Amino acid sequence: SDSGESDRALPNILITGTPGTGKTSLAEISAQATRLTHIDVSALVKENSLHSGYDEEFDTLVLDDDKLVDELEEKVSQGGKIVDFHSCEVFPERWFDLVLVLRTDNTILYDRLVERGYNQNKITENIDCEIFQVVLEEARESYPEEIVVELQSNSVEDMESNLSRIQQWSQLEGLALAH
Ligand code: ADP
Ligand code: MN
Secondary structure (H helix, E strand, C coil): CCCCCCCCCCCEEEEECCCCCCHHHHHHHHHHHHHEEECCCEHHEEEEEEEEECCCCCCCCECCHHHHHHHHHHHHCCCEEEEEECCCCCCCHHHHCCCEEEEEEEHCCCCCCCCCCCHHHHHHHHHHHHHHCHHHHHHHCCHHHHHHHEEECCCCHHHHHHHHHHHHHHHCCCCCCCC
């Protein structure tokens, strides 16, 4: 394992969860409210072609794990990053000080994915992923249990309480904005 004390001056957060649970929304407002810098990994994968092609059946890009980790290593090692991605087992354990797993009720998630224009295969795949807690299990297997936190993300009230949790944490870690 490559866990243990890091050399980072500033800590990092991972926000993970099934697509549509609200990772990017929460990461964006959290970056505005703290000194954390948001890294939207899905956008980065597309922009920098960190994939090995397109999977038609699931209408998704096939991730190139090595390229992705190489691309992120320097930025994340600096610390102060809020990394947003729907998977987490690809990242080294040592990168993160806090791992937030967003959860959304099926019917709410379904509507969000329809609104996003996903095809039926992709909607079913993602709803199953949420029902079977795939990302939560993955996070619990990949990181120390004391840094993995499950957060509900069904409503605007949830988003606000998740934001305030990140703000409190960033205060403890010296990442709060001066007011
Ligand atoms: P992800 O990055 O996990 O795929 P997004 O942040 O893009 O999810 O959010 C998907 C959709 O759900 C967006 O339309 C967003 O406005 C909405 N949304 C996200 N989080 C919440 C929440 N806590 N309550 C209500 N709507 C939300
Ligand atoms: Mn997103």
